[in-house]
Amino acid sequence: MGRRRRFAADTRGIEGLPVRLVIALVVGVASLSVMMNMLSGISGLAVTELDVQPEPEVVEPGDHTVEVSVVDPDGHTVSDATVIARGGSARLDGVETAATDEEGVAELELSPELRPNQRDGTVEFDVKPPAGGEYSDKRENTALLVVAE
Known part of the structure; x- marks a missing residue:
């Protein structure tokens, strides 16, 4: 058998994590902005x-x-x-x-x-x-x- 890599020693998973979080945050904020804009245009909800x-x-x-x-x-x-x-x-x-x-x-x-x-x-x-x-x-x-x- 070859050398086994240990999960604790593998640092490759951490490299992509911050980039994925930033992308998810940007997409989430953009989606929220579009939804809020749609809701503010609806006057039927006002009483x-x-x-x-x-x-x-x-x-x-x-x-x-x-x-x-x-x-x-x-x-x-x-x-x-x-x-x-x-x-x-x-x-x-x-x-x-x-x-x-x-x-x-x-x-x-x-x-x-x-x-x-x-x-x-x-x-x-x-x-x-x-x-x-x-x-x-x-x-x-x-x-x-x-x-x-």
Whole structure:
């Protein structure tokens, strides 16, 4: 038998390793760059969160007409959305709903009440975004503050 080479003494495998790693790294970075460029061109993945702006923002207990604007993060109003008012820490008799007009404003007739010895409370709003839009309402919206005299 001839001389046997020992694996520990063979240094040829180490010579090609750094070059292969550099090539794999370059190819990986190039592929990642192409994929990120493709994803940034897709606008269908973006969802815009909606919020409300009640006017007036503070009321006393009793009957009130409250205009609620539905807005996107840039402050632009959204039409054809449905606004739902529910009693938070202030009480409402049931749930009130209204749709926003072309200007993004919904009018709600609200009669909030406070419990005995309660100084203030809130009426909470939810928004059902218009169908077919890229809007959502996952976060808590601005509330209407009800303050006793």
